[in-house]
Amino acid sequence: MSAVDLGTAPLSRLFLRYVTPTVAAMLVTGIYVTIDGIFVGHILGQDGLAGMMLAYPICAVLYAVGALIGMGSSSLVSFYLGKGEQATARHIVGNALVMVLMASAMLTFIGIRYGEAMLSWMGAEGEIFNAGMAYLRWYALLGVFAVLSMAFTALLRNDGRPGLTTWILVGGGVLNVLLDYLLMAVIPWGLAGAAIATMLSQAVTGGLCLWHFFIPRSQLRIRWDTLTPNWRLMGETLRLGISSFLMYLYLSVVLAMHNKALLAVGTSLHVAAYGVISYSEAFFYLIFEGIAMGIQPIASFNAGAGNWQRVLRVRNLALGVTLLVALCGMIPLYLWPEGVVYLFAGDNAALLPVASLGIWLYFWGLPMEGLLLVGATYFQAINRARIASLLTGGKLVLIGGFLWGFSSLWGVSGVWLALPTCSTVLVLVMWRAMRKEAGLHVPAH
Structure with missing residues (x-):
């Protein structure tokens, strides 16, 4: 489909x-993330889940930086394509x-050093520390692939593909x-195998x-001259991408804060339960991210072209679909929480009641999380970086x-209840900002 x-x-x-293939891709990603967790939980047990939960917030910074570059440059590319400036988009x-x-x-340097x-600051000790360090070390060594994959999947989508x-x-x-099975079940490399499997798959994707x-047929083909740094465009990319960066950094910080809070008022068993959640x-x-990324080229292009009624309509459509997905997702989580725990941790008598209670107290905020993610990405897509950054x-x-x-x-x-309550407050702020934004673009009669 052309610009x-x-x-x-x-x-x-x-x-x-745009949204269907993006959501489909994210569903597949969600399935293999789920399978990754199943391998860790069933092969390494609750200590493996706890070790990965303590290490992953540090590793997730790679994805935050990839989102900063990818979503920032994607929004800027679509905006300039909407204005008809293809050479700038290529640069x-x-x-x-x-x-x-x-x-x-x-x-990579920071992770290794x-x-x-x-x-240690995250609270990892003993075998949990050793397992987490094996995971973190390989993420740091091969981190370029995570950043590359995160950035260029977003850009490829904006090239009309x-x-x-x-x-x-x-x-x-x-x-x-396949690599999870090979490097964890066949070759017992533990969490190191899980990290290597993830990074090698990211290398192929990126x-x-x-x-x-x-x-040659790419409308955004990279040439030597496009690699020359343009500090103004780089600054614009970072300005627009800061919302996505904060969104992913928020995930990292939230994981870290939950881990610290759970270790303060609970035990490593509660950290493992948080892994299931x-x-x-x-x-x-x-899935929410797929909806958000799918509407981004549409919203950015039409904002650049001044077609604000189309922008508002696609925003409302995305928010409606997001709410429907979230409500449907809550059904199995609340009807069969024990089955969800068994899926990731097997028949673990100690973990089952702890994680089941966590699911009940945590997931009422799922619709708020989805609406907030899509809403923040929408503001980013229409070049309203300040509002997007305020939300994230x-x-x-x-x-x-x-x-x-x-x-x-x-x-x-209280730890389980904190995030859904926080997200609910911010959704109210977002709703107010959207009403104000819509009022600025209501056509005069």
Whole structure:
């Protein structure tokens, strides 16, 4: 579908074309993330789940930086394509690759140099520390692939190839599952095997997406001249991408804060229970992310072209679908929480009641999480970086207060209740901002 079609084609058709393959890809990703958790829980047990939960918040910074570059450059590319400035859009893609390489080198150094200290600060001890460090070390060494994959899947989708992006992500997901089995079940490498499997699949995904931008038929082809740093465009990319960065950094910080809070008022068993909850949430979160990323090219292009009624309509459609998915997702979580726990941890008598209670207290906020993610991405897509950053940055600020206050009042139960309450408050802020934004673009009669 051409750039012109983004501004003229029926929105329902555009929504299906861009959102359906993106959600499908994220569903596949969600499935292999789920399988990854199943392997860890069933092969390594609750200590494996706890070790990975303590290490992953540090590893997740790689994905935050990839989102910073990928979503920022994607929004900027779509905006300039909407204005008809294709040469500028190509330069943005080339500069995105430069930023990926620079950021990855820095993060690898930090991970190798300070990884042990960070993991100790997270509260890891003994065998849980050793398992977590094995996971963290391989993430740091191969981190460039995570940043590359995160950035260039978003850019490939903006080059008019959402279907190709889906198939690449599907291939990477299948490879990850196969490598998980090989490096954890066949070759007993523990959490090191889980990390290597993930990074190698990210290498394939990122490499295939990047290769597309070097072929002649790509409208955003990378050439030597596009690799020359343009500091203004890089600054614009970072400005627009900061919301996505904060969104992913928020995930990292939330995981870390929950781990610290659970160890303060509970035990490592509660951290393992949080692992079950996080894996369950990740499946739905990826669907929400697929909806958000799918509407981004449509919203960005039409905002750049001044077609604000189309922008508002696609926003409302995305929010409605997000709410429906979240409500449907809550049904199995609340009807069969024991089955969810068994899926990830097997027949663990100690973990079952702890994780089941956590599911009950935590997942009423699932619709709020979805609406907030899609809403923040929408503001980012229409070049309203300040509002998008306020929503995502607000979570980073508020969640600490909610965790401290609620855990002081209600212990572990308060930890489970903190995030959904925080997200509900921010959804109310987002709703107010959206009403104000819509009022600015109501046509005069």
